[in-house]
Amino acid sequence: MSYQDKSPATDLARQGLLAGIAAYTMWGMFPIYFKLTQSVPPAEFVAYRILFSVPFGLLIILFRKQVDDVLVALKNPKTVLLLLFAAVALAFNWGVYIFAIQDGQIFQASLGYYINPLMYVLVGVVFFSEKLSKLQGLAALLALVGVAILTLYGGVFPIIALCLAVTFTLYGVIRKYVEIGAMPGLFIETILLMIPALFFLLYLRQAGPLQVETAAWGLKTLIFLAGPVTVLPLLAFAFSARRLKLATLGFLQYIGPTLQFMCGLYFGEVFTLAHAICFAFIWVGVAVFSYDAWDNNRRIKKVGLQ
Structure with missing residues (x-):
């Protein structure tokens, strides 16, 4: 092994790569977890996910000594409103x-996260006057054709996929402009949602015992694990994002929807010609999009070396 292979920068990059793979693998295996907990209604499970993320997130905040980051953000009304x-x-x-996942629509969930990066590009063009490269335009067009084919010939309008892509894009755009780390930001988000989640569970409790009871x-153990299941992938992603180039992260992000797609096959969802x-x-569009990101990164690196 050469001296360069042992350099601190190389070690950090390897750690970031492993963390990124871990994060997207955990996200990709989510269908298995939510299949195991499918007797819990979605809205009720979201409430559990919020509540159990708070104490686990607090432990992470204390361990990483980020309490000051949280307090500073809470004192800024604009930051709190955006979060x-x-x-x-x-x-x-x-x-x-x-x-x-519970309704047997894993393929749509996978589709949503495949088109999510392309959604970011379109948002940048429409709302932030960013220029669309020819390859990015081609990738977006291919994704649009794929969705149209599924709608027209498969008889399925991918409302779930579009909702997932739009909401996660909206989340990403907002977080991009909030000056706060991933973990402190998520902790404040769960705190802000904690009271509504508690009231929602109390409302459900009036009609009878909750699933967790x-x-x-x-199943109770799986429900209590909603906190770690939510926080750990994001923590691994935050660790990875600080150590990897955006182009590398761009390639890694497709691990999640690919594993979700494989989970759909495993659970026997109907996979039609459409x-x-x-x-x-979509896959060709992803390949074109990824090549464009890699090529841009290569050109920037080349110019920087000149």
């Missing part, structure tokens, strides 16, 4: 995703 909007978008995203211990054609267009 509230982000939290609502994220909670809606969680609810739609859990519903999709009547479930067998196996699905096959749609995903073929």
Whole structure:
């Protein structure tokens, strides 16, 4: 092994790569977790996910010594308001995703996160006057054709996929302009949603016992694990994002929807010809999009060396 392979920068990059793979792998395996907990209604599970993320998130905040970051952000009304909007978008995203898994719509969930990066590009063009490269335009067109084929010939309008892509894009755009770390930001978001989640569970409790009260211990354990299941992938992603180039993260982000797609096959969802054609267009679009990101990164690096 050469001296360069042992450099601190190389070690950090390897750690970031492993953390990124871990984060997207955990996100990709979410269908299994939500299939195991599918007896819990989506809205109720979102409430559990919020509540149990708070104490686990607090432990992470204390361990990483980020209490000051949280306190500083809470003193800024603009930051709190933006995080509230982000939290609502994220909670809606969680609810739609859990519903999709429980309703046997894993392919749509996978599709939503495949087109999510392309949605970011379109938002940049429409709302922030960013220029669209020819390859990015081609990738977006291919994704649009794929969705149209699924709608027209498959008889399925991918409302779930679009909701997931739109809400997560909205969440990402808001968080991009909030000057706060991933973990402190998520902790504040869950705090802001905690009171509504508690009131919602109390409302459900009036009609009868909650799932967490009547479930067998196996299901109860899975429900209590909603906190770590929510926080750990984001923590790994935050660790990775600080150590990897955006182009590398761009490639890694497709691990999640690919694993979700494989979970859909495993759980026996119906995969029609329209699905096959749609995903073929999406995958080609993803390949074009990824190549464009890699090529831009290569050119920037080349110019920097000159």
